[in-house]
Amino acid sequence: MFLRRVLPSRRDPGSWFDPGRMLRDFEQLLDVASRSAWASPETGVFPPLNITRDSNCFYVRAELPGVQASELEITTEGNKLSLAGSREIATEKGDVSYHRRERAAGSFSRTLVLPSEVDAERVEARYQDGILTITLPLSDNSRARQITVRTD
Amino acid sequence: MTSNKQEAMQATEKHELASEAERTRPGAVFSPAVDIFETATEITVLADMPGVTSDHLEIDLRDGVLTLEGRVEPTRAEGQDVVISEYVESGTFFRKFSLSDTIDQTKIDATLTDGVLRLRLPKVEKAQPRRIEVKSK
Numbered sequence: 001m002f003l004r005r006v007l008p009s010r011r012d013p014g015s016w017f018d019p020g021r022m023l024r025d026f027e028q029l030l031d032v033a034s035r036s037a038w039a040s041p042e043t044g045v046f047p048p049l050n051i052t053r054d055s056n057c058f059y060v061r062a063e064l065p066g067v068q069a070s071e072l073e074i075t076t077e078g079n080k081l082s083l084a085g086s087r088e089i090a091t092e093k094g095d096v097s098y099h100r101r102e103r104a105a106g107s108f109s110r111t112l113v114l115p116s117e118v119d120a121e122r123v124e125a126r127y128q129d130g131i132l133t134i135t136l137p138l139s140d141n142s143r144a145r146q147i148t149v150r151t152d
Numbered sequence: 153m154t155s156n157k158q159e160a161m162q163a164t165e166k167h168e169l170a171s172e173a174e175r176t177r178p179g180a181v182f183s184p185a186v187d188i189f190e191t192a193t194e195i196t197v198l199a200d201m202p203g204v205t206s207d208h209l210e211i212d213l214r215d216g217v218l219t220l221e222g223r224v225e226p227t228r229a230e231g232q233d234v235v236i237s238e239y240v241e242s243g244t245f246f247r248k249f250s251l252s253d254t255i256d257q258t259k260i261d262a263t264l265t266d267g268v269l270r271l272r273l274p275k276v277e278k279a280q281p282r283r284i285e286v287k288s289k
Contacts, residue, residue, distance in 0.1 A: 044160055044161070045162065045163040046160070046161040046162060046163040047161075047163065048163050048238035048239040049236060049238050049239075050234075050236065050237050050238060050239060050241060051234075051235040051236040051237075052232040052233060052234055052235060053232060053233055053235050054231050054232045054233070058235065059232065061227070061241065063202035063203065063239065063267070064202065064267075065200040065201065065202040065266060065267035065268045066200065066265075066266050066267065066268040067266070087161065089187070092189060092196075094191055095191060095192070096189040096190065096191050097189060097190055097191075098187065098188065098189045099188040099189065099190065100186050100187060100188040101187050102185040102186055102187065103185045103186065103187050103198065103200055104161055104162070104164075104185070105161075106159040106160055106161040107159070107160055107161065108160065108161045109160070114235075115235070127266075129202065129203055129204065129205055129266065129267050130200070130201070130202030130203060130204075130266045130267015130268065131202050131203050131227075131267065133227075
């Protein structure tokens, strides 16, 4: 875990108190701190992920419109999950003129460290309507177990 | 500089709108990323709307204004706890465009595949010029 100095910058001597900058610096600190708990060193930031869990599984979801599901690379190892792939945007044939070009294409690669180990054999991934959902069952010794208290 | 590696994609925040759609729909409203291009005969709109299915998509074209509205229903099951939340899952994708050309509404083609809407809007064929004969009495 690494920390950054969160102090008013000397770059702009004109504004001696800039709440906006302090807030941005603080947000950046939080961002780095929260990400380092989950991220491996060489990880990207795309796609944004939502992760939920219940007592049996982790559920990881990402918005990935227009990708080839067969080209997605999803691997798990211990408590790490890696997701890589690419999104291609076809070049239109003929004489076209663009008015807007906002959709991004390219490759992505992201690795997460989950809070518990998962059972790699039973991980499932599903891609539907542009949403990728990965279901990761917890490994047996990671599951919470109710412990009975003996009173004898 | 040329490189063989594809450029890495960056995470961008979903573009949240404050507009009229927000007032009538519950939940968040987002502006979908679009590509729009045209040829001599048609205009094509490609819109990223992940999580939208065709029964939750409305496309409206009137008075030269094209409106897209796609709803994403929440999918998180009950009883699940949040571990990480990096984007808003449910809500509405909403965007309006004004089109300069007149569109032949009978020939509009819309397909929704893997969360990408492809909307083909053929332009009305220019009216045949008519020669008007002037009769003189």
